[in-house]
Amino acid sequence: MIEMSKEKKAMTKDRLIGMQVIDSDGNDAGTVQDIAFTVGKLGMTLIVETKKGENREVQWEEIQAAGDFVILKPSAAQTTGPQVMQPQQAQQPVCPTCKGPLSYIQQYQRWYCYKCQKYV
Numbered sequence: 001m002i003e004m005s006k007e008k009k010a011m012t013k014d015r016l017i018g019m020q021v022i023d024s025d026g027n028d029a030g031t032v033q034d035i036a037f038t039v040g041k042l043g044m045t046l047i048v049e050t051k052k053g054e055n056r057e058v059q060w061e062e063i064q065a066a067g068d069f070v071i072l073k074p075s076a077a078q079t080t081g082p083q084v085m086q087p088q089q090a091q092q093p094v095c096p097t098c099k100g101p102l103s104y105i106q107q108y109q110r111w112y113c114y115k116c117q118k119y120v
């Protein structure tokens with residue numbers, strides 16, 4: 001079993017990078033690759049590489065504990081944050097031009113790239 005420490009240790013970037021990420025079910029969710037800070041927002045975002053080699057962002061609020069591992073909160077608690085509304089699809093398509101994430105515009109039922117400012 002993983003021992004969860006409640007004490008607040010200073011977590012340095014060097015300690016976090018390379019740390020294993022465990023989801024609330026105890027599954028291996030990947031490894032911390034990098035840390036991103038957002039100006040004006042508390043905490044930070046972990047860039048996690050999954051076993052499939054995909055990168056995902058884990059918000060600081062999604063983290064339950066960090067010690068020898070990063071332990072994520074149950075996914076039900078991950079619905080917070082002013083994220084762009086996404087349709088009920090498993091994976092989000094990316095822009096063929098800039099490879100950026102596309103946003104689904106419900107009104108026109110089309111995918112839109114905010115970077116290129118065009119529909120795909």
Ligand SMILES: [Zn+2]
Binds near residue numbers: 096113
């Ligand atoms: Zn684009």
